[in-house]
Amino acid sequence: MIRPDAELLLEITDLHAAVEDKPILKGVNLQVRAGEIHAVMGRNGSGKSTLSKVLAGHPAYRVTGGSVRYRSQDLFELEPEERARLGVFLGFQYPVEIPGVSNLEFLRVATNARREKQGSEELDTFAFEDHVREKLAVVQMDPAFLERSVNEGFSGGEKKRNEILQMALLEPVVSILDETDSGLDIDALRIVAGGVNQLATTDNATLLITHYQRLLDEITPDYVHVMAAGRILRTGGRELALELEQTGYDWVDKELAAQGVA
Amino acid sequence: MVSSVLAPVQERGRAALERLGLPTRRQEAWRLTDLKRLAAVAALPPCSTSVRHALPAPSEGVLRLVLDGSQPSLEGQVWPQGFSLLNHADLEQVLGQILDHCGCAEAWPVEFNHASSHQLLALRIHGKVPPLELVLSGGDGLVATRVILILDEKADLDLLEVVLAEGVSAHSHVIEVHIGQEAELRHGFLATADGQASLLAHLAVEQAPRSRYAFTSVVTGWSLGRIEPRVVQLEGQAETTLKGLAMSSAEQQLATHTAVRFDGPEGEFDQLQKCLASGQSHTIFNGAIDVPRVAQRTNAAQLSRNLLLSGQARVDTKPELEIVADDVRCAHGATVSQLQEDELFYLQSRGIGASDAAALLLRGACQEVIEQLPSPAQAWQPLNRVMESLDR
Numbered sequence A: 001m002i003r004p005d006a007e008l009l010l011e012i013t014d015l016h017a018a019v020e021d022k023p024i025l026k027g028v029n030l031q032v033r034a035g036e037i038h039a040v041m042g043r044n045g046s047g048k049s050t051l052s053k054v055l056a057g058h059p060a061y062r063v064t065g066g067s068v069r070y071r072s073q074d075l076f077e078l079e080p081e082e083r084a085r086l087g088v089f090l091g092f093q094y095p096v097e098i099p100g101v102s103n104l105e106f107l108r109v110a111t112n113a114r115r116e117k118q119g120s121e122e123l124d125t126f127a128f129e130d131h132v133r134e135k136l137a138v139v140q141m142d143p144a145f146l147e148r149s150v151n152e153g154f155s156g157g158e159k160k161r162n163e164i165l166q167m168a169l170l171e172p173v174v175s176i177l178d179e180t181d182s183g184l185d186i187d188a189l190r191i192v193a194g195g196v197n198q199l200a201t202t203d204n205a206t207l208l209i210t211h212y213q214r215l216l217d218e219i220t221p222d223y224v225h226v227m228a229a230g231r232i233l234r235t236g237g238r239e240l241a242l243e244l245e246q247t248g249y250d251w252v253d254k255e256l257a258a259q260g261v262a
Numbered sequence B: 001m002v003s004s005v006l007a008p009v010q011e012r013g014r015a016a017l018e019r020l021g022l023p024t025r026r027q028e029a030w031r032l033t034d035l036k037r038l039a040a041v042a043a044l045p046p047c048s049t050s051v052r053h054a055l056p057a058p059s060e061g062v063l064r065l066v067l068d069g070s071q072p073s074l075e076g077q078v079w080p081q082g083f084s085l086l087n088h089a090d091l092e093q094v095l096g097q098i099l100d101h102c103g104c105a106e107a108w109p110v111e112f113n114h115a116s117s118h119q120l121l122a123l124r125i126h127g128k129v130p131p132l133e134l135v136l137s138g139g140d141g142l143v144a145t146r147v148i149l150i151l152d153e154k155a156d157l158d159l160l161e162v163v164l165a166e167g168v169s170a171h172s173h174v175i176e177v178h179i180g181q182e183a184e185l186r187h188g189f190l191a192t193a194d195g196q197a198s199l200l201a202h203l204a205v206e207q208a209p210r211s212r213y214a215f216t217s218v219v220t221g222w223s224l225g226r227i228e229p230r231v232v233q234l235e236g237q238a239e240t241t242l243k244g245l246a247m248s249s250a251e252q253q254l255a256t257h258t259a260v261r262f263d264g265p266e267g268e269f270d271q272l273q274k275c276l277a278s279g280q281s282h283t284i285f286n287g288a289i290d291v292p293r294v295a296q297r298t299n300a301a302q303l304s305r306n307l308l309l310s311g312q313a314r315v316d317t318k319p320e321l322e323i324v325a326d327d328v329r330c331a332h333g334a335t336v337s338q339l340q341e342d343e344l345f346y347l348q349s350r351g352i353g354a355s356d357a358a359a360l361l362l363r364g365a366c367q368e369v370i371e372q373l374p375s376p377a378q379a380w381q382p383l384n385r386v387m388e389s390l391d392r
């Protein structure tokens, strides 16, 4: 939902970032207000995951220019864990397996870290079990997954559900979901999309990185952005995604050439 | 428990030590050892006052015995059904025999133990018995303990050995185990100290056909720690599992030297050794597997996984395969890595602080071995003990 007077949650200005010495983000501009859902699309390798990881604070990526303000704080002043506690959430394209660490324990520690910042009371093991069971319903996930190690041996789709379960527990302000739809079967896609819709409120915002209209049929975006060569090349409404479905990305090359980029 | 049979053993041990002298760098098995620390251990006086450690209440149904190298008798000990002390004649016959079978004769730590120990616990196990917990507790100076266990045919035992020590002191331990046909032993070895004490432990195990032996060691916090499990499948056709965790910090040196030999066909062997080294510490793993011609159709797998937690820590890992039989499966591998950046970042991105995230990952890495310890270990909260030792 677009409300021009809603709180500006995320303000990305001319963001540049590099891996080692290779520039990847080359001037990203984006503003996200409370209540909005943004879809970010674009070819493989265009920099979508890099943008999401820079926002979450992955140490492999170096910010080389520009700024990001999160609720009018300088995001880059904050450690990754601090960003998470303040409500920035990244749903990973490739969730990481952590053998030997129980999913339940992991979820509890993470939830309590966020709750402390929210001013909510810490949940002990018992209280948390009840709490997490409620949230499991959001993604219709089997409680058996709580007993296993974090993501270890989970199927692709199960890992993605586990990401959304974490989102449900952490009640983020800005969620960046990197290809949460890939690897999901048709039913799972509906369930996960349903979960995301359920969690979207007028006070938070979602950035959906996706390749497919299918997800956007379930979650209606307010804005659609197309990334290319480390920038947002075009922004439109939901019709832009439908158009892409028809035309593909051929026009991207022309436009980049016209702008003198590669 | 104390036994006159030990007097001649002590005599021979002392003579052997004189003959052998201290190990030197030229001996392969000692090449990486901090020999200064070994010399310091050898020079320690015998323990004069043993420390009374506060022990957690044992798990229910567990028979706990405390050995401190001095206390002479277990008189009045009530033995549950299936446990009995070896009588003098049996003892004369069996003493040292398993060590010989396992190729431990003349090994310096064994002779060192012989020369110093005057306490011996020798037990026979019959049938399925309650879990046994041996607390090997130290004091000042040198404590030496020696144990012999004979598992009769079809016997079934959970054994946990817990070694505790603190301050400038050392513990020398030798255990000999015979596992009869179709018998089963789950053997845990939990050895934690405060970074000053040293440990030399030698474990000689012989297995009759169709027996099963699962050994899990968790070793941390020793200035110089060396444990040497040596297993022989007397006629093959047995199952052996070795799981080891050595976690070193500060300036500790922890060495695990395992040796498994198959003196018959169709033996099964599975090994996982994990070493975690932080600070300026050093872990060493040497895993010998000996498959002579008689050991056709042996199936063995060895994996050594190592985590380097600091730039100054050091890990040495070496498989030592001696395979003569031709129809054999023997897989082995070794990895050395650091804490994975992606795993750390994943945890951090969920609000978990960097140092908590690292601790969580370490707990995870240790858990894989720790959860294999036999049931009495629970009372000791092994995971917490290990993590505390890292913090020290």
Ligand SMILES: Nc1ncnc2c1ncn2[C@@H]1O[C@H](COP(=O)(O)OP(=O)(O)OP(=O)(O)O)[C@@H](O)[C@H]1O
Pocket (backbone or CB within 6 Å): A019, A024, A042, A043, A044, A045, A046, A047, A048, A049, A050, A051, A060, A093
């Ligand atoms: N850690 C890294 N090391 C080296 N190159 C990297 C790294 N991360 C990203 N890149 C490079 O940066 C570019 C952008 O990658 P990114 O993962 O952001 O693309 P993407 O838009 O998410 O693609 P996809 O749709 O395939 O997920 C690619 O060329 C990629 O190879």
Ligand SMILES: [Mg+2]
Pocket (backbone or CB within 6 Å): A048, A049, A050, A093, A178, A179
């Ligand atoms: Mg991507």
